[in-house]
Amino acid sequence: MSNERFNDWKHPEIIDGKPTVYNWIVQNKDGLQLGYKTDIGTFSYINAKYGVTIEDDVQIGSHCSIYSLSTIDDKKGKVILKKNCKIGSHSTIMPGITIGVNSIIGAHSLVLSNIPDNVVAFGVPAKVVRKLDER
Numbered sequence: 206m207s208n209e210r211f212n213d214w215k216h217p218e219i220i221d222g223k224p225t226v227y228n229w230i231v232q233n234k235d236g237l238q239l240g241y242k243t244d245i246g247t248f249s250y251i252n253a254k255y256g257v258t259i260e261d262d263v264q265i266g267s268h269c270s271i272y273s274l275s276t277i278d279d280k281k282g283k284v285i286l287k288k289n290c291k292i293g294s295h296s297t298i299m300p301g302i303t304i305g306v307n308s309i310i311g312a313h314s315l316v317l318s319n320i321p322d323n324v325v326a327f328g329v330p331a332k333v334v335r336k337l338d339e340r
Contacts, residue, residue: 211242236273245269246294255300256283263287266294266312273300287322296331307337 217225221234228247231237236253240260246267251257255273259265263286274281282301286292290304293312298304303319310316311327320326323337 211244214242233273240288255281258283258285260286260288260290262289264291266292266296268295270297272298275300293327309337 216239217227219225219231219234219237222230222232224230227245229245229249229251231251231253233252233254236256237251238258240263242262243259244264246265246269248267249265249269249271251271252274257271257273265286269292271284273284280300284298284300285303287304287306287308289307291309292298292304293310293314295312296310296314296316298316302316304310304316305320305322305324307323308320309325310320310331311325313329314327314331315329316326317330320331320333324333325335325337326333
């Protein structure tokens with residue numbers, strides 16, 4: 206990633222249930238694996254009880270929710286956001302989901318199924334709408 210604002214990136218201090226300096230919150234922080242040069246928007250929420258892996262160079266917009274546990278339907282499972290994927294603001298990712306390398310999730314999407322590498326997906330529920338050109 207060539208974005209200069211990440212030149213001095215440091216792993217943020219994460220205290221369970223308390224906002225980070227960037228105003229996002231993690232519950233069950235021991236289940237979170239946070240990659241290098243990640244960008245998580247303000248007011249986002251991560252429940253990592255059953256594991257959340259955010260790989261390097263991932264961008265997550267503001268007001269997103271990532272759940273490894275859903276108390277509504279008792280689903281649980283590890284969430285994996287692969288390298289360089291981007292999650293649009295106000296999106297929700299449900300338990301057991303993997304978002305592929307370089308893939309983009311449009312704003313306000315509800316991700317209920319895995320998203321492959323190198324695609325754009327959006328909607329409620331999120332569906333793949335096109336492949337990304339290889340660069």
